[in-house]
Amino acid sequence: MEFLGWPTILLLVCISCLLIAAWRSTSQRGKEPPGPTPIPIIGNAFQLNPRDLMQSFKEISKKYGPIFTIHLGPQKAVVLYGYDIVKEALIDNGEVFSGRGNLPLFDKVFKGMGIVTSNGESWRQLRRFALTTLRDFGMGKRGIEEQIQEEARFLVERIRNTHEKPFNPTTFLMHAVSNIICSVVFGDRFEYEDKKFLDLIEILDENEKHQNRIQTQVCLYNFFPTILDYLPGPHKKLIKSVDKVDAFITEIIRAHQESFDPSCPRDFMDAFINKMQQEKGNSYFTVESLIRTALDLFLAGTGTTSTTLRYGFLILLKHPEVEEKIHKEIDRVVGRDRSPCMADRSQLPYTDAVIHEIQRFIDFIPVNLPHAVTKDTMFRGYFIPKDTMIFPLLSPILQDCKEFPNPEKFDPGHFLNANGTFRKSNYFMPFSAGKRVCAGEGLARMEIFLFLTSILQNFTLKPVVARKDIDISPIVTSISNIPRPYEVSFIPR
Structure with missing residues (x-):
């Protein structure tokens, strides 16, 4: 004892206590989900293909099971692969x-x-404020249904004026869908010739192109954000284009503030401004959070729905037999003298099945937006530390071969019973699930149904290339699956 000296003994005791505490902490927490060994700094960059993350995740899942860990550079993330485990996380353990x-x-x-x-x-x-306010302004009610029907009539007339000439439907669909969320959030629709509106739609179109470039892929940018921030490329253009949308929204907010009447809120934006004035000092309701919330609603309410419709029409070009069945069902139930309405959906089981199959087949956001655990938690026998990023994958659910035989094939029968009635499926999760489910799911489903049925009530789709040459496989990105560019002629029926 005298040979070691008291300072040395004290140091050894402290080190021993720290090691014991660390061991106890690790043993109490339990092991974390397994996964491929990361390389310092770059993580699992070599095991993840940023152009096809789903295939990479599929291969990793074969080795490590339905829950595994990956490293995006220095950042750790846990991936959930399959319906059972995603349901257990997002629904059974939603909070x-x-x-x-x-x-x-x-x-x-x-x-x-x-x-x-x-x-x-x-x-x-x-989120609570947004859901309540959107319901107050007609979301999910007949008021918004009538607005969609009216916009669908404008869209049908605009298509009719193309006089059967082939064109890319992207802009037309984006205009129409965008006008619905604009009417709810900003209080009014825009005329299709409005210069500011045209500029805005062009920005959204640019955003999609930027997102398809490898530099803006979720995987690559999040491996090396610091490096890419100093390099030119589409990721810089994407951020600048979003800034332009910010400026557009900020201008509308300024106009709303100038004409604001607290006794008569006109739209979501007025309701938010009213909330700001009622709860001054509440850091959650500020001009900046209004800009970001409006941006969320606008981008989500435009891009997802318009892309789904655009992809849907491409699939129908490839499958004219499916389109013909929809025509017959619409003619029988709705006829040609009135606009389709949501009450018709239960009487249009085949059309409803086609719409569900379009959403399943295109698998729009295969990786899902990232979640995080709100506290230290034990899950499936593994310890997941608080704030760990979680990827509850949607693609393995929508492509589950037991629930959807031959999932790589477009088949409306996936959502039909043997007697032709509509078949519901718990595996239908294109909008995610749980507490982070898309806030605009009800609006999006209403828009897809009403726009698609209104167009097919009035037109037959005619391809400009041989049907065998129509490619309905997606342009795969780490963010979303989008259709390949195409042109179509709309032939009046």
Whole structure:
């Protein structure tokens, strides 16, 4: 004892205590989900193909099972692969898995504000307010249905004026869908010739093109955000284009503030301004959070629905037999003298099945937006530390071969019973599930149904190339699956 000296003994005791505490902490927490060994700094970059993350995840899942860990550079993430485990996380343990994982690209664009990327009390208050206010202004009610029907009539007339000439339907569909969310959030639709509106739609179209470039892929940017921030490329253009949308929304907010009447709120934006004035000092309701919330609603309410419709018409070009069955069902139930309405859906089981199959087949957001656990948790025998990013994959659910035989094939029968009635499926999760399910799911489903049936009530689709040459495989990105560019002629019926 005298040989070692008291300072040395004290140091050894402290080190021993720390090692014992660390061992106890590790043993109490349990092991974390397994996964491929990461390389310092770059993580699992070599095991993940940023152009086809789903195939990479599929291969990793074969080795490690339905729950595994990957490293995006230095950042750790847990991946959930399959219906059972995603349901257990997002629905059965919804509160624990309700956090939002903040990827560097998300942080750059949304700054952790708004509904989609915020967390904690900010997210709870903004989401609750948004859902309540959107319902007050007609979301899911007959008022918004009538607005969609009216917009569908404008769209049909605009298509009719093409006089059967082939064209790319992207802009037409984006205009129509965007006008619905604009009427709810901003209080009014825009004329199709409105210069500011045209500029805005062009920006959204540019965004999609930027997102398809490898530099803006979720995987690559989030491996090396610091490096890419210093390099030119589409990721910089994407951020700048979002800034332009910000400026557009900010201008509308300024106009609303100038004409605001608290006794008569006209739209979502007025309701938010009213909330700001009622709760001055509430850091969750500010001009900046209004900009981000409006941006969330506008981008989500335009891009997802218009892309689904655009992809749907491409699939129908490839499968004229499916389109013909829809024509016959619409003619029998709706006829040609009135607009389709939501009450018709239960009487149009085949059309409803086709719409569900379009959403299943295109698998629009295969990886899903990242979640995060809100506290330390034990899940499936593994320890997941608080704030760990979670990827509850949607693609393995929508492509599950037991629930959907031959999932790689487009088949409306996936949603039909033997007697021809519509078949519901718990595996239908294109809008995700649980507490982070898309806030605009009801509106999106209403729009897809009414726009598609209104167009097919009035037109037959004619391809400009041989049907055998129509490619309905997606342009695969890490963010979303989008259709390949195409042109179509709309022939009046």
